[in-house]
Amino acid sequence: xxxxxxxxSKKKNRFALDEDTVKIWFRKLSxxxxxxxxxILIIGLSxxxxxxxxxxxxxxxxxxxxxxxPTVVFIPRNITLDNFRIVIDTMDYFKTILNSTLLxxxxxxxxxxxxxxxxxxxxxxxxxxxxxxxxxxxLTILVPPQTIMVxxxxxxxxxxxxGIIGLFNGGKGLNLLGxxxxxxxxxxxxxxxxxxxxxxxxxxxxxxxxxxxxDAALVDGAGVIQTFFRIMLPNAVPxxxxxxLFAFVWQWNDTYYTTMFLDNVxxxxxxxxxxxxxxxxxxxxxxxxxxxVDPAYVSTxxxxxxxxxxAPLITMYLFVQRHFVESVERTGIVG
Numbered sequence: 001x002x003x004x005x006x007x008x009s010k011k012k013n014r015f016a017l018d019e020d021t022v023k024i025w026f027r028k029l030s031x032x033x034x035x036x037x038x039x040i041l042i043i044g045l046s047x048x049x050x051x052x053x054x055x056x057x058x059x060x061x062x063x064x065x066x067x068x069x070p071t072v073v074f075i076p077r078n079i080t081l082d083n084f085r086i087v088i089d090t091m092d093y094f095k096t097i098l099n100s101t102l103l104x105x106x107x108x109x110x111x112x113x114x115x116x117x118x119x120x121x122x123x124x125x126x127x128x129x130x131x132x133x134x135x136x137x138x139l140t141i142l143v144p145p146q147t148i149m150v151x152x153x154x155x156x157x158x159x160x161x162x163g164i165i166g167l168f169n170g171g172k173g174l175n176l177l178g179x180x181x182x183x184x185x186x187x188x189x190x191x192x193x194x195x196x197x198x199x200x201x202x203x204x205x206x207x208x209x210x211x212x213x214x215d216a217a218l219v220d221g222a223g224v225i226q227t228f229f230r231i232m233l234p235n236a237v238p239x240x241x242x243x244x245l246f247a248f249v250w251q252w253n254d255t256y257y258t259t260m261f262l263d264n265v266x267x268x269x270x271x272x273x274x275x276x277x278x279x280x281x282x283x284x285x286x287x288x289x290x291x292x293v294d295p296a297y298v299s300t301x302x303x304x305x306x307x308x309x310x311a312p313l314i315t316m317y318l319f320v321q322r323h324f325v326e327s328v329e330r331t332g333i334v335g
Contacts, residue, residue: 053310060084060304067296083304090278091271091305097312100268103180103258104251110187111195111247112240118190119202120228124214134203140196145256153260156182182261183251193250193257198243205239206232245324249313268309275305 054074063078087093122134145152160166160173176182186192190199209232217227233240255269262270279301317324
């Protein structure tokens with residue numbers, strides 16, 4: 001018996017509906033799969049970042065007995081604060097924190113000012129050789145600072161500004177090593193730690209500003225300096241926050257320049273390099289009766305020292321993380 005046209009059309013509509021349903025389910029399944037992959041990726045990255053910190057927190061509160069107890073993994077059975085007391089005394093912690101804050105904060109402010117001026121100049125003023133100069137700025141990002149370690153060291157050991165100091169000092173420059181002056185001079189001249197990257201960030205940020213803003217300021221009688229400080233700089237808050245945070249954290253963690261320039265000033269980065277030896281000597285004198293220093297306990301104290309050195313940065317990030325994320329995002333959009 002022949003099938004009517006109406007029944008055929010119903011069958012086709014049913015098949016078409018089923019095909020649409022399959023597409024909808026496939027799209028939902030794909031979205032859930034992507035969401036699941038994103039969640040696994042974020043959890044994995046968070047674990048990689050947070051696991052060392054969680055482990056150091058756990059180790060810092062462990063007593064000696066817990067170090068040799070295989071049942072103790074993350075949560076200590078015998079919680080103690082003796083590790084913090086020993087490390088704070090050995091590192092002269094509060095004085096070291098003050099010195100590190102002064103050094104990092106001072107270089108942060110000077111670097112931000114110098115790099116903002118340089119970035120604004122590269123973004124807004126075109127002159128002969130500007131592209132070559134900006135290429136040299138990029139070169140400072142690519143060239144490792146270790147390649148110019150010797151001339152940099154000699155420059156600040158016998159510092160002489162165009163030979164002027166030598167005229168009054170018998171041809172010998174000033175020895176600026178062991179002071180903050182090498183950091184101040186390098187930051188003011190835009191040659192500090194990662195300064196090339198900061199100039200690039202400011203240059204890309206200012207380049208995205210419309211020219212009409214400066215034209216309006218010029219019509220109102222504002223000069224270049226007034227335009228920069230009263231109009232451009234207040235609108236560059238995202239780039240400023242990004243550069244300031246990066247400059248502070250990188251200077252705080254720096255060991256290259258601090259060990260090269262500072263020999264009698266205690267800062268966090270130099271203290272951490274010798275904290276293991278100092279703690280070992282202290283424990284050996286405290287345990288002179290046995291004549292044996294427990295290496296596992298020394299490692300525990302070193303981990304505690306690292307945790308204490310990270311504590312100010314973690315605390316700072318908890319307060320500024322929202323502004324930092326917004327600033328990085330805003331800087332990327334404008335760039």
